[in-house]
Amino acid sequence: MPTVDIDPDELRDLTGTEEKSDDELKDDLFGLGLEFEGRTEDGAFELEFAPDRLDRLSVEGVARSLRYHYGDSRGVHVPSTNSADWTIEVDESVPADRPYVTGAVIRDVDLDEESLDSLIQLQEKLHATMGRKRAKGAIGIHDLTMLKGSAATEGNPTIEYVGVEPEADTFVPLDADAEMTPAEVLEDHPTGQTYADLVSEYERYPAIYDDLGLFSFPPVINGRRTEVSTDSRDLFVEMTGTDQWTIDKMLNIVCYALAARGATIEDIEVSYKDHDLVRPDLSTKTKTVPHERIETILGIDLDPDEVIDLAERSGLEAERNEGEAGNLVYEVTIPPYRVDVLHPLDVIDDLGRAYGFNELEPCYPDVGTVGGRHERSRLERATREQLVGLGFEDLLNFHMINEAENFERLDVAPGSDAYGAGEPTTIKEVYSEDYTMLRTWVMPSLLMVLERNTHRSYPQYLSEIGFTARLDDSENTGVSENRHVGAVLASHDAGYEDAKARLQALCRQFDVDLETPPTEHPTFISGRTASVVIDGEEVGVIGEVHPAVLVEHDLEVPVAAFEFDLEAFRE
Amino acid sequence: MQLPESQVAVLEAASADEATSIDALAEATDLPPETVTGAAFELEEEGLVEVSERVDETIELTDEGHEYATDGLPEVALYEAALEAGADEEPVSMGQVIGQSGLEGDAVDIALSNYARKGYGSIDSGEITADPDAEPTADAEANALEALADGAVGTDDDLEEVIDQLERRGLLEVVETTTRDVALTDEGVTELMGGIETTETVGAVTPDLLTSGEWETVEFADYNVEADAEDVESGTVHVLRQMSERVKDVLVGMGFQEMDGPHVDADFWINDCLFMPQDHPARTHWDRFAMEEPSHIDELPDQLVADVERVHREGLGEDSEGYHSPWDEEFARALALRGHTTSLSTRYLSGEEIGEIEPPARFFSVEKAYRNDTLDATHLLEFYQIEGWVMAEDLSVRDLMGTFEEFYAQFGIEDIQFKPHYNPYTEPSFELFGTHPTTGELIEIGNSGIFREEMLEPLGVDCDVMAWGLALERLAMLTTGAEDIRDLHGTLADLEFLRNAEVTY
Known part of the structure; x- marks a missing residue:
């Protein structure tokens, strides 16, 4: 879950609660759903939060929520905005997948180191969450005094959002000393390398121009010319992305944070080819909420005035009305x-x-239902209990494995006729070479456990009733998922008969007919291998594990084993 | 005549001419002394031996006696100090003499009382005199002590008085020990001459012994019943499986029915049906295990796909907004290892698995989910998720709280705290916190909420459904105190850990 760093002193300043101790603040924050995780090197609170209240991604937003929580603020507050002076003009050359832009001018900001850090953090956290790592929305904040907009449209200074060919222009990006083309930024600049994937497919890259030229290369990096510092007084905020609503909301969160610091918001005009917008869009929305639904969800009776009070304390405003059903x-x-x-x-x-x-007082819901186990889970449990009674240590192994462990180390060819050799279900773009597929049988897992426990005492009788999967066109998912009963007996004198004796006992307990006609299987010694045939169906294999397989698993004792489909026991 | 083996051994080792001690017999027969004693009394009852008892006295020095044997008697030290101070010529102040003697505490009183008794001099009005003719080197008590300390104990009558004196002074103790001696009787000799067979002692009760009636005459060999027996390699149910069985028992007892379904499933069932936007961070490549082969599900229910897409895009009715996120059926058809078992819940709720479910209903599963986490002490790539939901008309947050309090109380976790939380598919949502029964720490023990209408409406559910989930491994760690999840689960298992794991019930 995301975290946000909040300086407790700043929080006290912004909420006007000088008297609150750090511990009291932590409790209050927990009440808001912000969990204290620890402190940063600078002593700030590191708070973990659920990613719904993205308006709390900065100290300003957290302070606003706390003020509502304390009852110091009530209802809905919308900062007033001055009318638009600047215009952003969207050119047709902008990449079709990233056509949207929004923005605002912020005047009279008073940035010190802390508030600048807070603004940078807010920008980063919005990128990470709503911005989907800048893919959906990217923020650029600039020093307005460094911009020069020509008075092209009705005397308004204008900024241009355009598409630029990768090598067509140059600028000095942040944290660099030389002019670079956008292509060079993606190639050579560390930030450029990080975000190169977002734009590298485009024929023309997104770019923002003023009269002096290229100053921002969204969503990758800003230019150095317009870098914001503690000396900046007026800011130009632009956001670009793949969805207008998303960037507009991100912009609102930034505007509220800056307004909380005493800045003035000034509208800008966004001029698309076929329509114009005035931004930021600080309009409110309305939801109709039935009183009865509030009562059933909370499970308590509420007075309408109490509901209105609760709404105002949540930073909302509620008015009574009559619904469609009266x-x-x-x-x-x-x-x-x-x-x-x-x-x-x-x-x-x-x-x-x-x-x-x-x-709220917990209460147990007064509804009667009948409980019960799934048939498969009952069958598994019964079989497991019999196996344990026969002396097997019950195992619970990973379902993910790799091809070498599942096939090669047991001398089995994928897709061959041998039991357990089904076509593997494979994982895309694997993270670990250890886990590339789902196991097709449990024998490999059992042998891996034997291999890792050669220093432990023998006999080692292990069993697992385990999940297996193989490709199967006849299934809707394309995968046939089956439970196998697997068992290995490892001891200095383990032999076929030991395995057969236990398999026999198991089959007798489940009242099924067992036959073991000879067969060949690459994992087992020829002449000591049989098919497991239960009630006339071939469902598994039993035998003495081949010395080549034993040596491959560093085993120095004989191993007898069997494996079959649990389904064979189902009535 | 037939006798048990130990009695035969004692009889053969004993002599008619002279009594032999139990210890000597034990050594001769290589039997423990207590066995020999037992056998001797049995033989006496048969009239074959005579057991005589005698009481021996031995003298042992006390700690104080040992001390004086090494350092000399305190009165001797006082006498020597007095001589040095010239008390043989005129009385000397007692304080000065005591100071010179180096005596301290109780030893001063002991020295003074014995000084006069032994005629080393006199003590009067705080002054001490020494008799120049006294001979401390010939002190009988000192000599006897030294001799006793060396282990040389005389039986001289002269010593008796000295020993009594030393005993009174608490320097030695007279210890009495009872020694039993065994001698053959005439009958014993006769029987020995006639030959004695050893009665068979048997280790095991055999069928033959029982059916032949022989058990009536045989002796059963004694076992060392205190010794550890050889370890048995018994089978045990896996410790995590025991936990899962316990959870299932609890839930079935609370009226929940178990669900089952595919591990490899379409993202549609895993995420889209849960009203998870397609660009949600948890749906990115890095958190999930997408399938290469097979890559997509063959078929999804058409109407459900259309309804899910509609709600994602537009929300439910006028007062509801969808997500401002892309939605693509092909994306929803992609197969993955389920990241949570809530895919079973969506399948059941939609009617896809067992047909339409009428409220009230309770369902659960304890099944595996897959998440691409970093393997460490608290995270596995594969883990068991406990998933449960209750479907009824007008469920409230209080019902949810009551249900979970009841569930966790079964595992000794009381005082659940509900922290308001956010999930894309539930509202309200709560993280559940509980106090660890041993450490007292507050830990997250589950995630819960009431399913959103945007999730339920396309599934065709028009009443309330509340749900919760948690990792079985976490509950197991809480209740068993296990510290590393990797001990509990997987192919890295250490058999020793599994064999010795405490039973869960």
Whole structure:
């Protein structure tokens, strides 16, 4: 889960709660769903949070939530904005997959080291979450005084969002000293290398220009010319991405954070080919929430005034209304920084948090149902108990394995007729060479456990009722998933008869007919191998493991083994 | 005549001419002394031997006696100090003499009381005199002590008085020991001459012994019943499986029915049906195990696919928004190892597995899920997830809390805390925290919530469903105190750990 670093002193400043101790703050934050994970080197709180309240990705947002929590703020607050001076013009050359842009001008910011760090953190955290690692939305924040916009459109200074050919222009990116083309940034700049995959497929790269030229290469890196410092007073914020709603919401969160620091928000115009937008879009939304639904979800009776109070304490506003069925409903206003309210139910969750879920008295639901085990799970349990009674140590091995362990080390060819040699179900773009497929039988796992325990005392009688999988066109998923009963007997004098004796006992317990006609299997010694035939169906194999396989597994004792489909025991 | 083996041995080792001690017989027969004693009394009852007892006195020095034997008697030390101070010529202050003697504490009183008794001089009004003719080197008590310490004990009558004196002074103890001696009787000799057979002592009760009636005459050999027996390599049910059985028992007892379904499943069932947006970070390549072969499911229910897509894109009705995320059926058809067993819940809730389910209903599974985590002490790539849900009309958060309190109480975890949380598919959602029964630490023990309407509506469910999940391994670690999850699960298993794992019930 994501974390956010919050300086407790700044939090006290912004909430106006000088008297709160660190421990009290931690408790209050836990109540908001922000879990204290530890402290950073600088003494800031490292808080873990669920990725719904992205408006809490900075100290300003956390402080806002705490003020509602304390009752110091109520209802919905929308910062006022000044009318637009700047325009962003979107050119047709912009990559078709990344056509959207939004932005705002922020005036009279007063940035010190802490608030600048907080702004940078907010930007990074928004990239990591809503921005989907900049794929869906990327933020650029610039020093406005370093921009020069020509008065092309009705006297407004204009910025241009365009597509530029990889080698067509140059700029000095952040953390660099020389002019580079966008292609060179992707090649040579560390940040460029990190985000190269996002744009490398495009014919033309996204780029932002003012009168002086290229100053930002979203979503990769900004130019050095417009870098923000503690001296910056006016900011130009631009966001580009694959979805207008997403970048608009990211922008709202940034605007609220800066407004909380006393800055003034100024609209800009975004000019697309066929329509214009005024941004930021700080309009509120409304959800209709039935009173009855609030009561059934929380399981308590509530007074309408109490509901309205809870809403205001959540940073929402609720008005009573009459629903379509003549029932009591609330028209609830949702502020523009909230990105998580998709449905009236999300409002009810807010009301519950404001009420305090832990204040609710738990009760056991008064509905009667009949419990029971799945047939497969009952069969597995019964078989396991018999195996343990026969002296086997029950194992529980990984289902993932690799080809060498599953096939080669047991001398089995994938897709051959041998029992256990089904076509493997394979994992895409594997992370570990140890886990590349699902095992087709359990014998390899049992031999691996023997191999890892040669220093432990013998006899080692191991069994597993385990999951196996192989390709099967007749299944909807293309995979046939089966449980196998596998057993190995390793001791200085283990032989075929020991395995057969136990298999016989097992079959007798389940009242099935067992036959063991001779067969050949590459894992076992020829002449000491049989098919397991249960009730006339060939369902497995039994034999003495071939010395070549034993030596391959560093085993110095004989091993007798059997494996068959658990299905054979099902009535 | 027939006698048990130990009695025969004692009889043969004993003599008619002179009594032999039990210890000597034990050495001669190579039997433990207690066995010989037991055999001797048995033989006496038969009239074959006579057991006589005599009491021996031995003298042992006490700790104080040992000390004086090494360092000399305190009164002798006092006398020597007095001589040095010239007390043989005129009385000397007692304090000065005591100071010179180096005597301290109790030893001063002991020295003074014996000084006068032995005629080494006199003590009067705080002054001490020494008799120049006294002969401490010839002190009988000192000599006897030294002799006793060397182990040379005389039987001289002269010593008796000295020894009594030393015993009174607490310097030695007279210890009495009873020694038993065994001598053959005439009858014993006669029987020996006539020949005695050893009665068979048997190790095991055999069928032959029982059916022949021979058991009535044989002696059963004594076992060392205290010794450790050889280890038995017994079979045990895997410790994690025991835990899973316990969880299943609890849930069945609470009215839950078990679910079953595919491990390799379409993302549709694993994520899309859960109202997880397709660009959710948990759905990226790095968290999941996507399948190479086979790569896509053959068929999905058409209507359900259309309904799920609609809700993702548009939400439910006017007052609901969908996700501002792409949605693609091909993406939903991709196969993966299920990252949670909630795919079973979506399959059951949709009616795909066992037909439409009518409320009220409770379902559960304890099945494997796969997640691409870094392998460490608390994370495995494959783990067991406990998944449960309750379907009923108008379920509340309180019902959810009550159900989970009941469940966790079965495992000794009381005082559950509910931390409001976020899941894409539940609202409200809670992380469950509980206090570790031994460490007292507050730990996360599960994730829960009420399924969103956006998830349930396409599945055709029009009542409430609350659900929760947690890792079985975590519960096992909590209740067994295991510290490394890798000991519990997988092909890296150490048989010794499994063989010795404590039983869970």
